[in-house]
Amino acid sequence: MFTGLSAFPLTPFRDSTVDEQTYAHLIGRLVVAGVDSITALGSTGSYMYLDREERRRIAAAAVRSAGDVPVMVGIGALRTSQVQRLAEDAQQAGASAVILAPVTYQALTPDEVFGLFEDVTAALSVPLVVYDNPGTTHVTFTDDLYERIAALPHVASIKIPGVPPVADAAADRVRTIRDRLPASVSIGVSGDAVAATGLGAGCDLWYSVIGGTLPTLALGITRAALAGDHTAATAESERLTPLWRLFREFGSIRVTAAIAEHLGLVPPDSLPRPVRGLDSDGRARVAQIVEALRFSD
Amino acid sequence: MFTGLSAFPLTPFRDSTVDEQTYAHLIGRLVVAGVDSITALGSTGSYMYLDREERRRIAAAAVRSAGDVPVMVGIGALRTSQVQRLAEDAQQAGASAVILAPVTYQALTPDEVFGLFEDVTAALSVPLVVYDNPGTTHVTFTDDLYERIAALPHVASIKIPGVPPVADAAADRVRTIRDRLPASVSIGVSGDAVAATGLGAGCDLWYSVIGGTLPTLALGITRAALAGDHTAATAESERLTPLWRLFREFGSIRVTAAIAEHLGLVPPDSLPRPVRGLDSDGRARVAQIVEALRFSD
Numbered sequence: 001m002f003t004g005l006s007a008f009p010l011t012p013f014r015d016s017t018v019d020e021q022t023y024a025h026l027i028g029r030l031v032v033a034g035v036d037s038i039t040a041l042g043s044t045g046s047y048m049y050l051d052r053e054e055r056r057r058i059a060a061a062a063v064r065s066a067g068d069v070p071v072m073v074g075i076g077a078l079r080t081s082q083v084q085r086l087a088e089d090a091q092q093a094g095a096s097a098v099i100l101a102p103v104t105y106q107a108l109t110p111d112e113v114f115g116l117f118e119d120v121t122a123a124l125s126v127p128l129v130v131y132d133n134p135g136t137t138h139v140t141f142t143d144d145l146y147e148r149i150a151a152l153p154h155v156a157s158i159k160i161p162g163v164p165p166v167a168d169a170a171a172d173r174v175r176t177i178r179d180r181l182p183a184s185v186s187i188g189v190s191g192d193a194v195a196a197t198g199l200g201a202g203c204d205l206w207y208s209v210i211g212g213t214l215p216t217l218a219l220g221i222t223r224a225a226l227a228g229d230h231t232a233a234t235a236e237s238e239r240l241t242p243l244w245r246l247f248r249e250f251g252s253i254r255v256t257a258a259i260a261e262h263l264g265l266v267p268p269d270s271l272p273r274p275v276r277g278l279d280s281d282g283r284a285r286v287a288q289i290v291e292a293l294r295f296s297d
Numbered sequence: 298m299f300t301g302l303s304a305f306p307l308t309p310f311r312d313s314t315v316d317e318q319t320y321a322h323l324i325g326r327l328v329v330a331g332v333d334s335i336t337a338l339g340s341t342g343s344y345m346y347l348d349r350e351e352r353r354r355i356a357a358a359a360v361r362s363a364g365d366v367p368v369m370v371g372i373g374a375l376r377t378s379q380v381q382r383l384a385e386d387a388q389q390a391g392a393s394a395v396i397l398a399p400v401t402y403q404a405l406t407p408d409e410v411f412g413l414f415e416d417v418t419a420a421l422s423v424p425l426v427v428y429d430n431p432g433t434t435h436v437t438f439t440d441d442l443y444e445r446i447a448a449l450p451h452v453a454s455i456k457i458p459g460v461p462p463v464a465d466a467a468a469d470r471v472r473t474i475r476d477r478l479p480a481s482v483s484i485g486v487s488g489d490a491v492a493a494t495g496l497g498a499g500c501d502l503w504y505s506v507i508g509g510t511l512p513t514l515a516l517g518i519t520r521a522a523l524a525g526d527h528t529a530a531t532a533e534s535e536r537l538t539p540l541w542r543l544f545r546e547f548g549s550i551r552v553t554a555a556i557a558e559h560l561g562l563v564p565p566d567s568l569p570r571p572v573r574g575l576d577s578d579g580r581a582r583v584a585q586i587v588e589a590l591r592f593s594d
Contacts, residue, residue, distance in 0.1 A: 016377075016378050043402075043403070048375050048402040049375050049376040049402070051379070078345050078346050079346040079569050079570065079571075080313075080569075080570035080571050081313050081569075081570070082348070102571070103402070105340075105345040105346070105400070105433050106340070106433065106548060106550055106572050107432070107433075107548065108571060108572070109573075111573070112571045112572060112573050113571070115570070115571055115573065116570070116571035119570065119571075135404070136402050136403065136404075138435060251403060251404065253403055272376050272377075272378075273376065273377035273378070273412070273413070273416065274376075274377050274399070274405060274409045274410070274412055274413040274416070275403050275405070275409060276406075276408070276409050276412060
């Protein structure tokens, strides 16, 4: 399960409530495209904006619609006891794995972050992915912290926040992390703009924002990179430079939602307030890129 | 209501659940001490770690135990619709005002922050305090944003995150903000270490962490400063320098919880996990300061 492309679908909202039917359709598209796994309720899936019941329903819908494709479910929350309940819910819904970011309100010390993973893995039956997402959690993982957490039971993968953009430096970085982890723990790259570089540098999989909405595109990069054709993977990623630029400018979730809205995959105004979609100028730029780069899948 | 000392009580936990009885006792102490208002479910009250039902119960307990002292209730949450429900709950519980921080998971643009306050104030019946707390929300308010939000209906006060530590610079800063606000909107200082300076610089009130646990101490500073005795207010604040140093080192919530635990006001291990109390070394330092500075109220 922890190889290839893990696709992060949007959780679409319609009139401020979760649109389960559209969600099931998004999951179906990912299955048809042939992604290796689906991560439901990642940051792109707005997990932190959903209440427990909504998260339970979305997890169940993902598993139901995913068929044989393994589904990982995000279980992050501010309080440990909430995370533990969400882990139970995810497992009951049939999740093949759970993924946990140390979400913060009060800043956490490294010992507190470790304690969270220790408390949660203690009662788990499925593998856990460590979700290192400093842009949203404001937690900085050190390699020491990776090592301590990776030694806990059930920890199966670390989603790292990116790699240096240059191939040699990226390979060094992945090797440095790999040296700290048990052989059973995979490394997944995130930060779509450096995914081709990360896979070329030895990451096992790509935890992908754009793969949740344009799976064929992301699979092209993934398959080329994992087959060792770094030239093709890098060329395709470089073709998408205008997209990565929009990601940096507006945040990947707003741009991905705008693409999905432009393609008619989700209803307009599909993000949970207070997060809003792009303004008309931003949307026009997205539409232009969708057409110029011929996104359609 | 928006003058003097607004005390932020801890919300104590016992065995991972909210300890309402102890909470009611904390509120009673604040009333006896004579604080001007109580802010229930501020950051010090761990509001973001409580679920809706717990927040409803704590808000009700605060109002019930506060007698004639006005109670403001924190309504921050990640999703606008959740904030709106919490605002209804707080008003039904009898809150005299609500206080709202723009809590983030996805980073918010200034327009999105404004949109949150616009959506929430539209359906409000009580005054609202703008809770500017960059350390926990990671939102930076510009003076332009203060001005836009302060012009919304029901906005009655802004809790600013601090003032420069030097008197003249602090007075300049408060004047600059004041010039942007309607006359009806008060300015409250926070950041306990600079509270005496802030009140001396023209702030109307102190939104106080330590005042929720050591109200007599905080009232001493507040009364001196608002009576124009800046020498006495500053001297008392300077006497507390070892305390402010601990606040900086460990975070004010951990230190305040350790003080309350040391004084027997709350049970041991009173913070919601994953946040943990100080280790034994930190506790020993807190105990030493409690004794040396003769905290007892």
